[in-house]
Amino acid sequence: MIIGETSELLHCSTIALTIAVNSIGVGIGEGLAISAAIEAINIQPAAKNDIARISIIGMALIETAAIMGTTISTILLLDSRTHHASLYTGIAELGIALAICLSGFVLGLVSALPAQQAVLAVARQPFFSQKIFRFMLITQSIIQTPLVFGFIIAMFIKDQAASTISLANSLRLVASGLAIGVGSIGPAIGLAHFAQAACRSIGINRNAYNKLLSFTFISEAIIETPIIFALIVSLLLITTSIAPDDMLTAIAMLAAALCIGLGTIGAGISSGKTAASAAYQIALNPDNYSLLSRISMFAQGIIDTCAIYGLLIALMLIYFR
Amino acid sequence: MQETELLDSQWNLKWLGLNHSFFTIDVTTVVNTWIIIGLLIIITIPLRFILKKKESVARYLVTSFTSSFMEICQQTLGIFSFAHFSFITSLFIFIFLCNTIIVVPWLQEPTKNLNTTFALGLISFVYTQIFAIKSHGIINYIKEYFSPIFVMFPLHVLGKLATIISMSFRLFGNIFGGAIITHIYMQAVEGSILWETLGLISGTNLVILLFFGLFEGFLQAFVFSMLTLTYLSIALQDESDILL
Numbered sequence: 001m002i003i004g005e006t007s008e009l010l011h012c013s014t015i016a017l018t019i020a021v022n023s024i025g026v027g028i029g030e031g032l033a034i035s036a037a038i039e040a041i042n043i044q045p046a047a048k049n050d051i052a053r054i055s056i057i058g059m060a061l062i063e064t065a066a067i068m069g070t071t072i073s074t075i076l077l078l079d080s081r082t083h084h085a086s087l088y089t090g091i092a093e094l095g096i097a098l099a100i101c102l103s104g105f106v107l108g109l110v111s112a113l114p115a116q117q118a119v120l121a122v123a124r125q126p127f128f129s130q131k132i133f134r135f136m137l138i139t140q141s142i143i144q145t146p147l148v149f150g151f152i153i154a155m156f157i158k159d160q161a162a163s164t165i166s167l168a169n170s171l172r173l174v175a176s177g178l179a180i181g182v183g184s185i186g187p188a189i190g191l192a193h194f195a196q197a198a199c200r201s202i203g204i205n206r207n208a209y210n211k212l213l214s215f216t217f218i219s220e221a222i223i224e225t226p227i228i229f230a231l232i233v234s235l236l237l238i239t240t241s242i243a244p245d246d247m248l249t250a251i252a253m254l255a256a257a258l259c260i261g262l263g264t265i266g267a268g269i270s271s272g273k274t275a276a277s278a279a280y281q282i283a284l285n286p287d288n289y290s291l292l293s294r295i296s297m298f299a300q301g302i303i304d305t306c307a308i309y310g311l312l313i314a315l316m317l318i319y320f321r
Numbered sequence: 322m323q324e325t326e327l328l329d330s331q332w333n334l335k336w337l338g339l340n341h342s343f344f345t346i347d348v349t350t351v352v353n354t355w356i357i358i359g360l361l362i363i364i365t366i367p368l369r370f371i372l373k374k375k376e377s378v379a380r381y382l383v384t385s386f387t388s389s390f391m392e393i394c395q396q397t398l399g400i401f402s403f404a405h406f407s408f409i410t411s412l413f414i415f416i417f418l419c420n421t422i423i424v425v426p427w428l429q430e431p432t433k434n435l436n437t438t439f440a441l442g443l444i445s446f447v448y449t450q451i452f453a454i455k456s457h458g459i460i461n462y463i464k465e466y467f468s469p470i471f472v473m474f475p476l477h478v479l480g481k482l483a484t485i486i487s488m489s490f491r492l493f494g495n496i497f498g499g500a501i502i503t504h505i506y507m508q509a510v511e512g513s514i515l516w517e518t519l520g521l522i523s524g525t526n527l528v529i530l531l532f533f534g535l536f537e538g539f540l541q542a543f544v545f546s547m548l549t550l551t552y553l554s555i556a557l558q559d560e561s562d563i564l565l
Contacts, residue, residue: 060540064495067537071498074505131396138551141544145487151494152486210399217555221480228479301473 003087010090014097015076021101022069025108029062036116044123051119054133058115061140065108068151072100075158092161092170095177096154099234102181103150103188107143110192114139114199121203128206135202135213139195142220146184146191149231153180156238166244175250175257176237179314182261183230190223190272197276201283208286212279215293219275222300226264226271226307233260233314240318249321256317263310271300350434357418357431393547397554405553408448413546416441420496420538423503424530430538433500435493442489445549446481453556488548495541499533 037055041048076096118136122129157173164170198216202209233256242249278296282289371379390410395401419432431437454462466477506529510520520526 057540060536061544064491067498067502068494071494071501074501130393134393134397134547134551137544137547141491141548142487144491145483148487148490148494152490213551214555214558217551221483222476224483225476225479228483301470301476304476 007087007090010087011076011093014090014093015073017097018076018100018104019066019069019073022065022104022108025105026062026066027108029108029110029112030059032112033058033062033115033119036112037119040119040123043120044126047122047126047129050126050129050133051122054122054129054136055115055119057133058112058118058136058140061137061144062108062111062115064144065104065111065147068147069100069104072096072151072154072158079158079162086165088164088167088170089161091167092157092164092173095157095174096161098174098177098181099150099154099157100181103146103184106185106188107147110188111140111143113192113196114143117196117199117203121199124203125206128202128209131206131209132199132202135209135216136199139198139216139220142224143188143191143195145224146180146188146227149227149234150180150184153177153231153234153238156235160238168242168244168246168250171247171250172237172240172242172253175253176234178254179230179237179257179261180234182258183233183264184227186265186268187223187227187272188268190268190270191220193269193272194219194223194275194279198279201279204280205283205286208283208289211282211286211289215275215279215282215289215296218293218297219278219300222297222304223268223271223275225304226267229307229311230260230264233257233311233318236315236318252317252321256314259317260307260310260314263314264307267303267307271303274299274303347434347436349429350431350437353422353429354419354431354437356428357415357422360418361414394550397550398557399554405452405550409546409550409553412441412445412549413542416492416542416545417539420542421535423500423534423538430496430500432492432496435489438489438493438496439485441492441545442485445488445545445552446485449549449552449556452553456557484552488545492541492545495537499537503529503533 034055037051040051044051076093114136118132121132125132153176157177160173161170164173195216198212201212237253237257240253242253275296278292281292285292368379368383371377372383374380387410390413391401391406394406394409398405416432419437420430422428423430432441457465466474510516510526
């Protein structure tokens with residue numbers, strides 16, 4: 001009996017954590033965005049309509065993290081557990097919580113950064129509000145990629161959790177959630193840092209808009225690379241089947257998840273910071289665009305090699321240990 | 322009752338001996354998509370006659386919508402191109418109708434099925450790549466994958482694939498989430514007359530439908546078409562402008 005109750009405890013905590021942790025991040029993020037909007041209205045009262053509209057849309061985009069969390073929570077809640085679920089299903093569901101909570105919390109928090117700088121940029125350039133609005137929309141949508149990946153992995157884990165019958169297999173699913181959850185922290189912070197700098201740069205020099213737009217797309221694709229590595233490891237962990245009593249491989253898989261997850265943090269953050277300073281310099285000096293963008297992309301490529309080492313070792317831990 | 326059972330069923334090709342789930346068709350999604358296409362036709366044909374009248378509200382609405390989208394396309398692409406304008410605008414109108422069809426009773430959004438959003442993501446990706454090849458030539462297009470050095474090739478390929486996945490799953494996740502929340506609210510309210518009246522009078526029904534149906538649907542359709550437009554503008558730019 002105690003096993004069934006523990007399983008139920010794990011199930012219910014997963015449901016609660018999934019929405020609660022996401023809501024913390026989203027709540028703080030929305031507060032940051034709207035406080036910046038009020039400050040911006042103070043700076044430039046003439047643009048108050050534009051600023052209000054932009055901040056409301058920005059908040060709706062930040063809300064995505066909470067909507068995804070609610071969706072996963074509800075799917076888990078509605079899933080009727082007619083039979084007495086085994087303890088292993090409960091453990092495997094912790095993977096869902098890891099996948100959605102970590103990425104949702106960080107993204108709810110950092111999605112506010114571009115929205116903040118965008119409203120301040122509108123306060124500086126009131127006649128350029130349309131383009132700044134579209135730029136904020138695009139950058140905010142792109143930085144939500146880690147959350148989308150976490151959502152995909154959570155759905156996959158949900159699909160397999162019910163039929164898990166051994167501890168080794170449930171640890172494999174937890175490892176999958178851990179890889180995408182921890183792996184999304186660094187790239188999310190890096191992407192948001194870059195998007196913040198890019199929105200600020202448009203406020204400084206609106207003539208650099210076209211250059212900054214193309215630079216944004218190339219840089220964000222490179223900053224996103226570590227999270228794609230984490231997604232690959234996660235998907236491999238989900239699709240690889242292991243024997244029910246093969247605990248050693250399961251432990252190696254947990255280590256592989258930690259390896260790729262922690263390995264992407266440094267690469268993601270510093271790659272974002274490199275691109276952020278390049279974007280700022282492009283705004284100050286649009287003529288040097290070609291030199292600055294080339295150096296920045298080259299440096300980002302080198303920084304990403306750290307994540308590639310992490311990926312190599314993670315793959316070896318899964319397959320050749 | 323009969324209708325819902327018909328709509329929830331699936332069509333398949335088992336009578337041909339094809340037993341894979343790939344050949345199964347989700348009837349709800351397909352029928353709803355057809356209804357939306359029919360609605361588009363029904364709206365469009367009378368508009369041609371309404372537009373001939375000089376002073377009417379419909380004429381004002383249509384012209385202001387069209388001119389705002391023309392302005393957005395021209396600002397983003399640098400030049401005005403009718404082909405790109407009509408592609409982006411039809412993408413927006415179709416996704417917007419797909420997302421907001423939930424305000425009509427008994428209909429469901431086709432975009433809450435992953436197959437629809439994935440198809441939309443593929444359409445926008447293929448369109449962008451075709452025009453990138455057309456404007457730069459196939460050799461320069463392939464060269465871009467190997468820039469700045471050839472080692473970057475896998476990263477470029479992964480990046481392109483990730484754009485399809487993130488675009489289609491972003492649309493799917495938001496609409497699916499909204500649909501689930503609306504569905505739960507409706508289930509909770511439907512049970513008793515008291516709650517139904519309370520929801521109707523206090524306006525909670527309206528607020529939930531407005532936010533998750535109309536506002537979220539509009540926002541996601543706009544985000545999807547703007548992302549496509551911006552990817553297109555990046556693809557059409559001279560690569561000398563980007564890299565050298």
